[in-house]
Amino acid sequence: MNFKHKYLFLFPGLLVLIGILIFPVGFTVRLSMSSWDSFFPGLDYVGLENYFRLFQDDSRFWEAFGRLSFLSVTTVTLQYVLGFALALMVWKDIAFKRFFRVLFLIPMMTTPVIMTVIWKTFFHESLGPVNDFLNIFGWNPLWLSSEILSKVTVIIVEVWQWTPFMFLLLLAGLLSLPKEPYLAASIDGAGPYRTFIYVTFPLMAPISIGAIIIRLIEASKIMDTVYVLTSGGPGTATETSSFYIFIKGLREFQFGYSAALSFTYLIIMIISLTIIAKVLVRLMIRE
Amino acid sequence: MFVVAPFLWALSTSFKDFNSVTGGATYIPWVDFEPSLEGWRVLLRSPAQGGVNIVEPYFNSIAVTCSASFISIFLGTLAAYALSRFTFKAGFIKNSDITFFFISQRIMPPIVLSIPFFIMLGKLGLLDSMVGLVMVYVVLLMPIAVWIMVDFFNKVPREIDETALIDGCNPYQAFYKVVLPNSVPGLIVAGMFCMIFGWTDFFFAFILTFTEVQLLPVAIVALNSSITPWWSLSASALVSVAPLIVVAFIVERYLSKGNLSGALK
Numbered sequence: 022m023n024f025k026h027k028y029l030f031l032f033p034g035l036l037v038l039i040g041i042l043i044f045p046v047g048f049t050v051r052l053s054m055s056s057w058d059s060f061f062p063g064l065d066y067v068g069l070e071n072y073f074r075l076f077q078d079d080s081r082f083w084e085a086f087g088r089l090s091f092l093s094v095t096t097v098t099l100q101y102v103l104g105f106a107l108a109l110m111v112w113k114d115i116a117f118k119r120f121f122r123v124l125f126l127i128p129m130m131t132t133p134v135i136m137t138v139i140w141k142t143f144f145h146e147s148l149g150p151v152n153d154f155l156n157i158f159g160w161n162p163l164w165l166s167s168e169i170l171s172k173v174t175v176i177i178v179e180v181w182q183w184t185p186f187m188f189l190l191l192l193a194g195l196l197s198l199p200k201e202p203y204l205a206a207s208i209d210g211a212g213p214y215r216t217f218i219y220v221t222f223p224l225m226a227p228i229s230i231g232a233i234i235i236r237l238i239e240a241s242k243i244m245d246t247v248y249v250l251t252s253g254g255p256g257t258a259t260e261t262s263s264f265y266i267f268i269k270g271l272r273e274f275q276f277g278y279s280a281a282l283s284f285t286y287l288i289i290m291i292i293s294l295t296i297i298a299k300v301l302v303r304l305m306i307r308e
Numbered sequence: 309m310f311v312v313a314p315f316l317w318a319l320s321t322s323f324k325d326f327n328s329v330t331g332g333a334t335y336i337p338w339v340d341f342e343p344s345l346e347g348w349r350v351l352l353r354s355p356a357q358g359g360v361n362i363v364e365p366y367f368n369s370i371a372v373t374c375s376a377s378f379i380s381i382f383l384g385t386l387a388a389y390a391l392s393r394f395t396f397k398a399g400f401i402k403n404s405d406i407t408f409f410f411i412s413q414r415i416m417p418p419i420v421l422s423i424p425f426f427i428m429l430g431k432l433g434l435l436d437s438m439v440g441l442v443m444v445y446v447v448l449l450m451p452i453a454v455w456i457m458v459d460f461f462n463k464v465p466r467e468i469d470e471t472a473l474i475d476g477c478n479p480y481q482a483f484y485k486v487v488l489p490n491s492v493p494g495l496i497v498a499g500m501f502c503m504i505f506g507w508t509d510f511f512f513a514f515i516l517t518f519t520e521v522q523l524l525p526v527a528i529v530a531l532n533s534s535i536t537p538w539w540s541l542s543a544s545a546l547v548s549v550a551p552l553i554v555v556a557f558i559v560e561r562y563l564s565k566g567n568l569s570g571a572l573k
Contacts (some may be wrong), residue, residue, distance in 0.1 A: 030386045030394070031386070031387050031394075037450070041444075042413065044428060045421050045424035046420075052424070130504055130549070130555055132508040132524070132548060134525045135525055136549070138528060142542070239414075242419070244418070263418070263419040266419045270422070271426070280424075286417060286419075287417065287420050294415065
């Protein structure tokens, strides 16, 4: 009966999405086989030359990718642990429950780059409050200009920004859990820890997996934070894949090569996220 | 403490003047430093008078975010309704595959799209214009709208559309007059998320606009690169963050009512 109508509902959105996306993706693939740069603009054809360059000569890309993996896994793990802890805390009745819920959501609502600018002043090595405080103990860590600490700073900022998202998803999950298993657990005399391990955690497994994967997807795009906080520096210590492609493409205008980079990056992302998703499902849902 | 620390610091910094910033970290007005309203006054002055250009980007941001969210919600809701109510089949492609296609757009790293968008909008003459930005944001936001709405429509009982159809509505009337009014909470949540992600995007605004249409995040980050007047920087950051804190309250209300619960599956 609804044969025609259903397409009228679906197609406007689908076509707009495909229309705006197909061209860019197709164009990226085509562009990756050209040597378009600021000196010789235009779509010539150089075959797979860019890809050979990428796989053979470009260690900087792979380093950036390794760094990105490290940063995403660390931040998402921290976000998950913290987010889960906070969600559990405000799930049960505590004083000012709603106040805390709103409070924990706020960082997510703020514009990441703008807060990063604030964080940058926060961690400023001579004028910021963090070092002012640490100076009491005679420490003066270089938050933004040492190789290791700049990574830590990026992680802190990312965790601050996105734990609320994890918190929101997990709390929504907790609130929708059925009551019966808890009754059963309390009848069996299980304490809070055992209840958590044997009831809450397994029940939350599907939601946890969803939340972790969503966050991993978003974390794999880390870019704004790095751009504002350290500009990839010192040296290349905090340079992520996105940021490297950004430098190649929109700073040095090597469009052809950066298209090859971004296409490779996209493929790796899709493959690795699929694998991670599969592994997580197997690890967390034991049957 | 961890959550509010940067806000407090920004608030305190926004009342400082040149001397109190460069003299080292200070915290409490009147005790540690003489408060000054310079940071806030600068926001309202035009650039010619040494002010910070923040008012116009503010309105640009509102316009772009609202229109992109509206278009995404409109198209996304229609598509989500179709995906939730009707079955599609084309070869091996089924409903869930189409839904996944929508949602999978979130996987796409913005950087991958940025170069073709840059060239494409350049060719269309839409670089540095609102229309171009709205177009790009629709691609970013529609997946969110579809994701939330498909799930929401799945929870709205089918019977209500069927009753409407029996009562003589055509499918569009049934959707518009019966299903939509029952989905207002879902629409609000989807709208919130679109607003958040639209308002907080920096990357595309940064790459695809230059001078004509400056959005708020870009304008504020631009402040950072020059001489870094921390006081006006902090003040403008607070101003830009303020509207979404209201959003946080609304999200919490819907969360308490359990309307977000099914969004993850």
